[in-house]
Amino acid sequence: MRIIGILFGMEQSFPPALVEAINSMGVEGVSAEFVKIGGVRMDDVLRYDVILDRISHDIPFYRSVLKVAVLNGTRVVNNPFWWSADDKFLGYALAAKIGVPVPRTIIFPTKQHPPRTTSESMRNLIYPLNWDELFQYVGFPAYLKPHLGGGWRQVYKVHDPQEFFAAYDQTGDTVMVLQEAVDYEEYYRCYVIGNRVRVIPYAPHHPYHLRYTAPYQPTPEREAQLRELSLRLCTALGYDINTVEFAIRNGIPYAIDFLNPAPDAERYSVQEGNFNWIVQNTAEFLVELALQGRQIPPTYRWSALLSPPADSTPTKPEKSPRRSRRR
């Protein structure tokens, strides 16, 4: 029997609906259940062939267990190594390199020293920073937001340097990025599950349960474009499940947030139609993984998608042994 385990936190509707959907598919040799975890020995092999991880970003103990599960071939969705390595600044830089439009973004030192450090620990830092130059690149208005964030925590829209510094002063030791604000005509949240994408018109400023109804629909061309860009990003990042948000300005889709490896899937907020799609497609995707069985994941996918650095010296083609013998 191949077992799919669901690891989750406060969610109410999605985990039981998913277990029910998988088990009612009646696929021979595959079953789903909630993960049960206590103390784990380093040589323990978990009974789960697939684990859907919805919560290890909040429970570091789970993250550690999941990394060891990967060593034993468990298919963990999403890959805990990449999730641990990822951050929004890297994401924007990578997106730009693979041809996905993103707003101009900068990163800079935190307002306060990280815990247990002093100015002595900061001896490599250029201080004071040349803020004018940085602001010129980004422009105003701009969004100040954590490089690892979610749920709109510490997201500030700032219109000038004064507002920036007033907000920055409140950010403590959280690493922040500053990003050009995209004044958008339309906004979409694309739900990615494996190679399936649902393009959803999204009103980000509304309360959760009203966000998934925006007063426009994508044209077929727009839908195809957002689907392709979403898959390109998630393939590069190595996420099996993610949401990719786009703000459309002058017809160009700018990727705004694509670090959502455990995206909201509650029935109440995503609404019935989306909920059913998410449950059904996640169920089918996890069953596919279960049928493939345990595997060690390949290395990070983005390395294959990048061209060599521009300033690298091209390596000379190696001479074949036969040619050198002739000489």
Ligand SMILES: Nc1ncnc2c1ncn2[C@@H]1O[C@H](COP(=O)(O)OP(=O)(O)OP(=O)(O)O)[C@@H](O)[C@H]1O
């Ligand atoms: N560069 C930008 N241009 C326009 N709007 C932006 C920009 N950055 C962020 N926003 C707005 O702020 C919201 C929150 O930003 P972001 O998605 O990066 O943070 P989050 O905490 O990850 O949010 P979520 O919980 O929705 O994933 C976005 O949904 C969008 O409405």
Ligand SMILES: [Mg+2]
């Ligand atoms: Mg987010």
